Every structure is written in C-alpha cells, then in structure tokens.
Amino acid sequence: MSSVIEQQNEAGDAPGEGPAGPAHAASFDMKRALRRETHSSRAAAAGLAAALVILLCLYALLEAGVRAIGQPPWLIDPQTAAERIVALPGGMPPLLLGVTGAVTAAAGLFFFLNAVLPGRRARHLLEDRHIAVVVDDEIIASALARRARLAANVTQEQVMVVVSQRQAVVNVRPTSGVPVSETAIREAVEDELRSMAPTPMPLVRINLATSGVIGA
Amino acid sequence: MNSTPRILNRILIGILGFKLLAVGILLMLLATVPAVGTWWQAWSRSVWDGANRVFEGTRFPGRTESWLWIVLALFLIVLSGLMVAWVAQQGKGRTDLLLAAEDPGGVPGDIRIGSGVAEQALKNALAERPDLAGAAVTTYQVRGQPALKIRLHPRPGVPPQVLAADTAALVAALEAVVGQRTPVLLHIAAGARTRFSRAERVR
Numbered sequence: 068m069s070s071v072i073e074q075q076n077e078a079g080d081a082p083g084e085g086p087a088g089p090a091h092a093a094s095f096d097m098k099r100a101l102r103r104e105t106h107s108s109r110a111a112a113a114g115l116a117a118a119l120v121i122l123l124c125l126y127a128l129l130e131a132g133v134r135a136i137g138q139p140p141w142l143i144d145p146q147t148a149a150e151r152i153v154a155l156p157g158g159m160p161p162l163l164l165g166v167t168g169a170v171t172a173a174a175g176l177f178f179f180l181n182a183v184l185p186g187r188r189a190r191h192l193l194e195d196r197h198i199a200v201v202v203d204d205e206i207i208a209s210a211l212a213r214r215a216r217l218a219a220n221v222t223q224e225q226v227m228v229v230v231s232q233r234q235a236v237v238n239v240r241p242t243s244g245v246p247v248s249e250t251a252i253r254e255a256v257e258d259e260l261r262s263m264a265p266t267p268m269p270l271v272r273i274n275l276a277t278s279g280v281i282g283a
Numbered sequence: 284m285n286s287t288p289r290i291l292n293r294i295l296i297g298i299l300g301f302k303l304l305a306v307g308i309l310l311m312l313l314a315t316v317p318a319v320g321t322w323w324q325a326w327s328r329s330v331w332d333g334a335n336r337v338f339e340g341t342r343f344p345g346r347t348e349s350w351l352w353i354v355l356a357l358f359l360i361v362l363s364g365l366m367v368a369w370v371a372q373q374g375k376g377r378t379d380l381l382l383a384a385e386d387p388g389g390v391p392g393d394i395r396i397g398s399g400v401a402e403q404a405l406k407n408a409l410a411e412r413p414d415l416a417g418a419a420v421t422t423y424q425v426r427g428q429p430a431l432k433i434r435l436h437p438r439p440g441v442p443p444q445v446l447a448a449d450t451a452a453l454v455a456a457l458e459a460v461v462g463q464r465t466p467v468l469l470h471i472a473a474g475a476r477t478r479f480s481r482a483e484r485v486r
Contacts, residue, residue, distance in 0.1 A: 100284060100425065100468055108287040109296060110373040116299045117366040124359040124366075131356055135348070149334075153327045156313045156320035165314035172307025178300025182293045193447050198454055198467040200447045205473035206437060213440030263444045 104201045107186035191265035204230040218255035235269040243279030284423040284432045286376035378424035398422035414441045430466040443471045
C-alpha cells in the first residue's frame with residue numbers, strides 16, 4: 068500500500084486541486100476541530116461524576132427497596148438517616164463532621180473547577196497548508212532539547228527543556244571545564260522554533276547552570 | 284474530532300460540583316459554628332415535618348405505605364439511566380465510511396469506500412519510519428462528514444514540523460487516490476511509548 072502512495076506522491080505534487088479533488092473540505096470547520104483538540108473534553112470528570120451519581124442512586128434504591136419489602140436495613144434505613152441529619156451537629160463528633168465536610172467540599176471544588184476553568188491542554192498548533200496539526204508541548208521540548216544538546220555539545224542528561232504556552236525554558240548543565248556558548252544555544256533553539264513555527268510562539272529563555280557536570 | 288458533548292459535560296459537572304461544595308461547606312460550618320447548628324435544626328425540622336405530611340397525604344387507600352416511594356424509586360432509576368446515557372456519549376463519533384457518493388458515470392450504482400482504506404494505507408506508510416514509535420489512524424464523522432485523525436508517537440528529539448510535512452504529503456497522495464479531499468487532523472503526541480523509547484541517533 069505504501070509503495071502506491073509514494074508513486075502517487077511523485078507523480079502529482081498538489082492533488083486535490085485537480086478534477087479528482089472536489090472542494091469537499093471547504094465546509095469542514097477546522098477551527099472548531101482545533102479548538103476542541105487544544106481543550107480538554109472533561110470526559111474523565113464526566114465519567115467520574117456519572118459513576119458517583121449512579122452509585123448514590125443505587126444505594127438509595129437498595130435501602131428504599133429493603134424497607135419496602137419489610138427487611139432489616141443494610142446500613143441505615145431512610146427514616147433514621149433523615150432524623151440523624153435533622154439533629155446534625157449533635158450525635159456526631161465535630162472533628163469527624165468537619166473532616167467529612169472538608170472531603171465533600173474538596174470533591175465538589177474539583178468538579179466545579181473542572182467545569183469552570185478553560186481546560187487548556189499543553190499543546191501548540193503548527194501551520195500547514197493541507198492538514199491541521201496539533202503538537203504536544205512535550206514533543207516540542209524534546210525537539211528543542213536535541214538541538215540545544217547538539218549546539219552545546221553535551222550529553223542528553225545535561226539538557227532539560229520545559230515548554231509552556233508562551234515560554235520555552237532551556238536548562239543546560241555544561242561539562243566541567245568545557246565552555247558553553249549561550250548565544251550558540253539560543254541561536255540553535257530559536258532557529259529550530261522558527262522552522263517549527265508553533266502557535267502561539269514561545270519565547271526562549273536559556274539557563275546555564277553555574278556548576279558543571281564532571282566526567283560527562 | 285469526536286462528538287463528546289462538551290457543553291453538557293461542563294454544565295452537569297458544574298452542577299454536581301456546586302452541590303457537593305455547598306454540602307461540604309454546610310457540614311464544616313455545622314461542625315464549627317454553633318449558631319449554624321441551631322438554624323439548621325430549626326430549618327431542617329420544618330422541612331422534614333413537611334415531607335412527613337406529604338407522605339401521609341399520599342398513602343394508598345387502606346394501607347400505610349405512600350405511593351411517593353414508588354415515584355421516588357422510578358426517579359432514581361431514570362436518573363441512573365440518564366447518567367449511563369451521558370457516559371455513553373463520551374468519545375463517540377467514529378465511522379467506517381470514508382466516502383459515499385453517487386457515481387456520475389454511465390454505470391449504475393453508488394461508490395462507497397470504507398475508512399479502512401485510508402487507515403490501513405496511512406498506517407502502513409508511516410509504520411516503516413524509524414523516527415516513529417507508533418502511529419494510529421481513525422475516522423470520525425464530524426457534522427455528517429468523514430474526517431481522519433492521525434496520531435503519531437515520535438521518538439525523542441524528532442522535529443514535529445518534519446513529521447507534519449511528510450504526513451501532509453501522504454495525505455495528499457491518499458486524496459489523489461480516493462478522489463476526495465478529506466479533512467485531516469494530525470496529532471503529534473507524547474506518551475509512555477515516546478518517553479521510554481530509544482532516541483534515534485542516525486537518520
């Protein structure tokens with residue numbers, strides 16, 4: 068299959084523009100797809116929330132059903148539960164009550180923030196004429212680290228790159244006794260970023276460690 | 284790409300989170316502030332008495348049980364069902380048709396191309412690359428139209444722009460074969476396979 072593709076690729080440079088390619092893709096909303104790809108879908112939180120609600124429902128059903136057929140309750144029967152809740156600050160040690168409240172509030176805060184925050188993922192977009200490209204920040208960092216490593220002439224372990232939405236921080240620990248040029252690293256990294264052209268473009272910051280690595 | 288109902292997710296998670304937060308804060312206040320305790324006992328007592336009165340007013344004729352229990356049980360079952368339906372919506376939207384068109388030629392009949400064509404062709408073309416640790420191609424139905432999603436797991440240090448350009452060329456070739464422009468989303472992803480695989484030294 069792949070050989071067919073290679074041949075076709077050599078034969079025509081811009082397929083899709085000829086009579087064979089109707090402009091089908093025009094109606095496709097690529098902006099929407101890219102926005103969805105760079106933001107979290109909250110599917111995990113949704114599954115967790117649904118599981119929680121289902122468990123609560125099933126438990127309530129169980130207790131109600133047990134009561135309806137006149138059997139002894141499993142944990143607590145609804146009547147007693149309601150009366151205990153009404154009498155609440157009493158009948159329960161305040162520490163336990165406070166901790167239960169704190170745990171519930173923390174779970175609530177997790178779900179609430181999950182819903183309210185924008186949920187941006189650590190990804191950048193790349194420009195391409197034909198297809199939409201999304202790249203994980205980790206991949207960008209790894210590519211920049213390779214270039215920085217070659218420019219600084221150090222080993223893989225001596226370079227660490229952290230890429231965030233607007234910043235790329237390159238940490239280099241030079242080999243002891245071997246001088247490393249910061250401008251050379253900066254130029255190499257910026258050149259790599261220019262040819263990559265991620266959106267938004269991160270600013271490069273180079274950190275040269277003052278202490279070197281021995282015997283690297 | 285998939286048709287996960289994102290707005291619905293946000294709304295439902297937000298409602299649940301807000302309720303849990305309110306209950307948690309109420310419990311903490313009950314444990315610490317005595318004035319909240321007295322207010323709570325008075326308020327919840329009145330609510331509980333009201334509920335009891337409703338239950339007594341809705342008894343089956345000649346029996347002690349209220350039919351509200353049945354309504355309550357039905358409500359809980361329906362709620363669980365809705366939750367299951369909600370979870371089932373997550374990550375949906377895959378399709379197995381890449382192209383379905385009427386043939387304008389003289390031969391009667393339709394044309395259908397399965398999504399396996401694109402998926403297998405692209406996967407095989409990408410599988411031979413030494414700078415990739417893995418590749419996956421799936422077809423999604425986005426607003427009634429097929430779209431391809433390619434996920435590549437490159438080895439450490441591989442420049443993503445090179446992968447993007449090469450994949451674009453492959454996609455263009457595929458479009459020439461199929462005769463239709465298919466929207467393509469390429470995701471160059473990091474993962475366990477990327478992190479722990481051997482860096483490719485020679486290219």
